[in-house]
Amino acid sequence: xxxxxxxxxxxxxxxxxxxxxxxxxxxxxxxxxxxxxxxxxxxxxxxxxxxxxxxxxxxxxxxxxxxxxxxxxxxxxxxxxxxxxxxxxxxxxxxxxxxxxxxxxxxxx
Amino acid sequence: xxxxxxxxxxxxxxxxxxxxxxxxxxxxxxxxxxxxxxxxxxxxxxxxxxxxxxxxxxxxxxxxxxxxxxxxxxxxxxxxxxxxxxxxxxxxxxxxxxxxxxxxxxxxxxxxx
Numbered sequence: 098x099x100x101x102x103x104x105x106x107x108x109x110x111x112x113x114x115x116x117x118x119x120x121x122x123x124x125x126x127x128x129x130x131x132x133x134x135x136x137x138x139x140x141x142x143x144x145x146x147x148x149x150x151x152x153x154x155x156x157x158x159x160x161x162x163x164x165x166x167x168x169x170x171x172x173x174x175x176x177x178x179x180x181x182x183x184x185x186x187x188x189x190x191x192x193x194x195x196x197x198x199x200x201x202x203x204x205x206x
Numbered sequence: 207x208x209x210x211x212x213x214x215x216x217x218x219x220x221x222x223x224x225x226x227x228x229x230x231x232x233x234x235x236x237x238x239x240x241x242x243x244x245x246x247x248x249x250x251x252x253x254x255x256x257x258x259x260x261x262x263x264x265x266x267x268x269x270x271x272x273x274x275x276x277x278x279x280x281x282x283x284x285x286x287x288x289x290x291x292x293x294x295x296x297x298x299x300x301x302x303x304x305x306x307x308x309x310x311x312x313x314x315x316x317x318x319x
Binding site: 105127128130132138141145184188191194195196197199 | 210239241246247248249251254261262264296298305306307308309310311312313
């Protein structure tokens with residue numbers, strides 16, 4: 098089976114940096130995705146890591162360590178609009194994405 | 207191009223009834239997946255369709271079913287509704303060329319009374 102663990106809640110200050118961790122257990126692994134979901138909205142794709150290392154897209158970066166079955170999403174220069182839920186999801190190839198339960202990020206002034 | 211469209215956006219049913227939800231994927235996307243989202247439980251996979259064939263199925267009872275049409279539009283049906291079926295049902299489409307990326311609709315929020 099597959100399982101993912103991520104913190105349920107994180108609070109950070111506007112302008113700061115926050116890291117959301119994700120550990121996974123899976124029988125097959127192709128890559129790790131991250132999604133953002135605002136309250137009442139649809140999940141939207143942020144990033145996908147297939148190889149070890151850090152990938153940067155603007156204020157957001159995502160990291161993967163395949164040997165540690167671990168990844169994280171890094172949000173820099175936090176803004177109030179970043180308050181949302183963030184989900185990691187495992188891609189195991191020809192099976193559907195399996196999502197973690199999500200991390201609710203609250204950005205405070 | 208237009209995103210994933212789900213209808214209806216909100217609906218209220220009573221126990222024992224059945225419901226049909228519709229999803230129109232992004233033009234050109236042949237894969238459609240359905241997820242159930244409840245508070246604190248993340249997104250639970252229901253089923254995936256590709257070119258009118260069910261490719262994968264999650265661990266949900268047989269009351270949950272779906273299908274895909276030749277134009278890639280998909281429907282899911284839940285029969286004999288239970289209170290626990292109250293949830294946000296999300297549809298997502300994807301391109302076979304891009305790994306790990308799903309395009310989600312706004313969802314259909316079902317309340318069972």
